[in-house]
Amino acid sequence: MTKPETELLQGTLDVLILKTLAWGPRHGYGIAKWLEDTTDDALIIEEGSLYPALYRMERKGWIEAEWGMSELGRKAKFYALTSPGRARLRQEVAAWHRVSAAIGKVLGVGGGRA
Amino acid sequence: MTKPETELLQGTLDVLILKTLAWGPRHGYGIAKWLEDTTDDALIIEEGSLYPALYRMERKGWIEAEWGMSELGRKAKFYALTSPGRARLRQEVAAWHRVSAAIGKVLGVGGGRA
DNA sequence: CCGTATACCTTGATAGTCTAGGTATCATCA
DNA sequence: TGATGATACCTAGACTATCAAGGTATACGG
Numbered sequence: 001m002t003k004p005e006t007e008l009l010q011g012t013l014d015v016l017i018l019k020t021l022a023w024g025p026r027h028g029y030g031i032a033k034w035l036e037d038t039t040d041d042a043l044i045i046e047e048g049s050l051y052p053a054l055y056r057m058e059r060k061g062w063i064e065a066e067w068g069m070s071e072l073g074r075k076a077k078f079y080a081l082t083s084p085g086r087a088r089l090r091q092e093v094a095a096w097h098r099v100s101a102a103i104g105k106v107l108g109v110g111g112g113r114a
Numbered sequence: 115m116t117k118p119e120t121e122l123l124q125g126t127l128d129v130l131i132l133k134t135l136a137w138g139p140r141h142g143y144g145i146a147k148w149l150e151d152t153t154d155d156a157l158i159i160e161e162g163s164l165y166p167a168l169y170r171m172e173r174k175g176w177i178e179a180e181w182g183m184s185e186l187g188r189k190a191k192f193y194a195l196t197s198p199g200r201a202r203l204r205q206e207v208a209a210w211h212r213v214s215a216a217i218g219k220v221l222g223v224g225g226g227r228a
Numbered sequence: 229c230c231g232t233a234t235a236c237c238t239t240g241a242t243a244g245t246c247t248a249g250g251t252a253t254c255a256t257c258a
Numbered sequence: 259t260g261a262t263g264a265t266a267c268c269t270a271g272a273c274t275a276t277c278a279a280g281g282t283a284t285a286c287g288g
Contacts, residue, residue: 007125007276007277008275008276008277009123009124009125009126009213009214009217010123010124010125010243010244010245010274010275010276011121011123011124011275012123012217013275013276015221016217016220016221019220019221020220027235027236028235028236029234029235029236030235033234035220038219038220039216039217039219039220040216042212042213042215042216043213043216043217043220046276046277046278047235047236047237048237048238048239048276048277048278048279048280049275049276049277051236051237051238052237052238052275052276053275053276056275070234070235072233072234072235072285073284073285074234074235074283074284074285075235075236075283075284076234076235076236077235077236093221093222096217096221097221098156099123099156099157100123100214100217100218101156102153102154102156102157103123103126103130103153103157103210103214104214105152105153106130106133106134106149106152106153106157107129107130107133107207107210107211108207121245121246122244122245122246124243124244124245124274124275124276125243125244127244127245141266141267142266142267143265143266143267144266147265160245160246160247161266161267161268162245162246162247162248162249162268162269162270163244163245163246165267165268165269166244166245166268166269167244167245170244184265184266186254186264186265186266187253187254188252188253188254188265188266188267189252189253189266189267190265190266190267191266191267
């Protein structure tokens, strides 16, 4: 398959995960599926990116993990946003808006024709 | 210690440079300054990122270099968009709009002040 | 019983960015 | 005169996030 053009913008995965968890705890696989569904597959979350990101963020104290049962009765690790994680989410959302506005200004917000 | 919040989104430097050159040829230093001025320093282009990016894109045939004189009378290498570069620019602008719209959908488009 | 979906994990390669240096010229100002 | 800051280019090395590609295990449907 030719390059699916679904690559992530490096650095955005964290904020996407944090935002997903802001709606409530979710297991890793579910986070990826939710993001893909929500964006109509405009974003594809590779598992090789997902799980390392989850560990990274757990190590930083932004999320907490707990083993449980998925909706389908399988064992799954549920992640929940911590208080520092919520603060971090606010920061990163603000940073996203700031940077994407700047890029939009350069590229032309309307559709890039000018 | 906390990062200066002026980091580039990885993968966006190319399209920013291409778009800058769409207005006409410019030398490397001028490209960086123009981007920083245009975005009120929301984007900071480090020279250690800029010059390798320029070589990368020259190697790919998206831009062409020619030595000349800057407005201030110094020798400077001017870069110009090629025809493949223009095509690539269109592609990348479209990709940006698609991906940033998807991310915006997840993060909430309206939340500029968040 | 075999394929597909769910759910987790890891290793290794790749690639883009940043840090931190470097060269050289020119204008300004003390 | 000498120092400084801006202009303009370049590079090596480290870092780090992502991706590709493998792996384990369970459950369900055909």
